[in-house]
Amino acid sequence: MKKKLMSVLLAGSMVLSLAACGETAADTTTSSDNAEAQTETQTETQSADTTETAAATSEVAGTQEAVRLLNGKPEINDQMQALAAKYLEETGNVLTVETIGGDTNASDELKKMYQADNMPDIFVIEANQAANWDGMLADLSGEEWTNKTGFELVDSTMGTIGFPYTVEATALGYNADILAKAGIDPSTLTSPDAWKAACETLDSKKDELGITAVFGWCAEPTNLGWSSGTHVFGQYLDAGLKADDTTYIDLLNDGGKIDEARMKNFAEFIGMMNQYSDPALLVDGTYDNQVAGFKEGKYVFITQGNWCITSPADVNFECGFAPYAFEDGINTIIAGPPSYWVAYSNGNVEGAKAFFNWCAGDSAQNILVNDAGLVSPFDDCQYEAVNPFYKSMNSYITAGNYSGWHTMLKKDGLQNETCNVFADYAKGKLDADGFVSTMAQVISAYYAQ
Template identity: 30%
Template sequence: MGLKRILSLLTVTVLVGTSIVGCSSSNGKDSSGDASGDKVIVDIFQFKVEAKDALEKAAKVYEEKNPNIDINIETVGGGNDYGAALRSKFQSGQEPTIFNIGGPQDVEDWASKLEDLSDQPWVDDAFEGTLGSVTADEGIFGMPFNQEGYGFIYNKEIFEKAGIDPATITSYEALENAVKTLDSKKDELGIEAVFAVPGKEKWVTGLHLLNVALGNEFESGKQAYEAKSLNFTYNKELKELLDLQTDYAFMPDGKKGSINSVDYAMQVEQKYSTGKVAMVQMGNWAYGGIEGVNADIAANSGILPMPLKGVKEDSIPVGVPMYWSINKDESDAEKDAAKDFLNWLYTSDEGKEMIINDFNFIPAFKGYESDELQPKDPLSADVLNYANNGKTAPWVFMGYPSGWGENIVGADIQKYLDGSMSWEDLVKNAQKTWAEERE
């Protein structure tokens, strides 16, 4: 979500189309295009930085097959607030044809702009449960990006040197023991710390880490979305999991509060991908970034569970991070081209090959059963293995009140780390603000 990420901290990339013909449209476009041969302009405004290059490649292939269509791609992510950027985009009058939404809250927030996609051919192929978050009485308003999972990405070589069998880490106690062993052998292993924790990235803490607790309180994002109050039943177990990471984390100035200056790039690329830490909380989407720094470490990485002590200890959260949506206020020509592009990308033979090999996605659709279309990277393979074995917890953070996870809980976790807020006050504020947002 995930969400809300991220090969670099600040990425804004625009793939500009070729010649633009025709009259201006109500949304600030240079052309709406039509069947007479005018260019049809499809503007995509998307969040997934690590999919940027693959998406641009796919767009070029599609344009070659459809020379009357130009696809412009703008990517905003990697530490930026995509939701705020999307709102600004619409307010500026430069409304995209295709954009991203995250779940029930976004369906409500963007209801006036969402095209009903329930008649699209991919709908019948979507895996059970993947469309619930974007389905309402009026229709289906999003197409799943993919399936993703996250947990503790670990360096297999470091674990082997430390004498730790990752297959035995199926409980909080086992994880804690492994962390202490790694910490005791830091010099021998050549690592600076056991973990790198990106305290600066409030989505990592306020969305993903928090989901480990709330994914056991709520059955789905939709149930979370409909909940008027938050019990925060497992907040103590969540605190233990957070403390385990931060007590043994890389601290830039040696103090826990400095964890708040660690961003995604430092966590994944500068520390994990160079072998300076043994583990990071992150998902399979990070593979490309790790591989870009060190292909050997990427190939020797896996995903460990995120154990909630005494609750659910052998699983990882798996879900749909984001959905493609189409702006219903665009011209019919633009909407038709947008629908055709998305359908081609996920259901054509050529598109499927790119989804697996270029995007490194775990598909949310049937039709990828052949051996050639199985995940190639070890992180995605691990996520698929957890899913196939039923060792998963739901993603419910898309059902949080808008901005609550990052701006309230994520910000309060930063205060907890720098010592300016107690955990008890964090819990009380989370419950209070949830109820206020649901009034």
């Protein structure tokens, strides 16, 4: 990625939480954001009791002590094991990859590890969790890899603390082939009126196009609250803003305030999504239902990010992103690292630093991009992501039409409250005005705790 995203400067204290990014639902077949996003909510996909390790028994003598990395993305466990094997082959250093998930909550697992004095050397956090680890993360300033990216996580007191292992984007993913058949140019979807017209056209041609619904949107809060409460809600915070514009996240973090006019416009857009979604998916669906329906061409749009389709073999159509244009002129997607690898200050810091420098290099990037389907955050990476959304995603980023992942800076746990408001709206318990007033009440109450 050639464009630089302003490093995040964290200020103020956050509520204590040891939740680490990478939590996912208990389905090992789900893709990256199922794994990434549920980092903010409840569950993960593989149990720490069934942790896999790589290269730990090799006889190659390395220059560093073994490094333990806690992986919270179980869907790339095999690729992470391959990464560890390649690291051993090229450097003689041992990287032990431990993958957690299943019924194990990442925050609970890290608490247990911390209490047992068994912390990994490298683990994953979101930007808003940095304050929870104040004094326990190594400063990575000045490392070689920091000269090759603008996506590192910088804390105002702790320094450079986060290594960006991928860049992700979220907006309304679309099936370009269906839009073309319907005569809709996705580049024109930059206003509420344009969206309304497109939805009406697509809905009127459902039989002709062979689709079930315009949107594959699921507001079920128990398993998909991470999606509505974080990523969809994040569009209210950032859609249409430049990457360094923190207007609405600052307002949110100032005691839980919202811009009611903007929230009303957002609510009306979500109401349109509710209207043109598959009713069964909207209220009671799962992540797997949502992604499978999009892959099968049942839905024209999906409320996920590039993590939901990682391989060209997964679909037989062109994928792209369209903005949540709930106000005239919104033409951005959210892009950047939603989470980071960090080094535990009381662990093998030198080993972690050595791994990070190697990981930013060619061999590691080849595995992470070409095999794991990630998007590289490093300027000199020669590999273009195979992800079907990459072409569209990169076009926004190179044009500067991307907003920051400021949803990751909200008070930790807020998504568990806001997701229920989306669910009630989807069920018809709230109208647009009720959505706004309930959001205001729920958010204010949560910040008051």
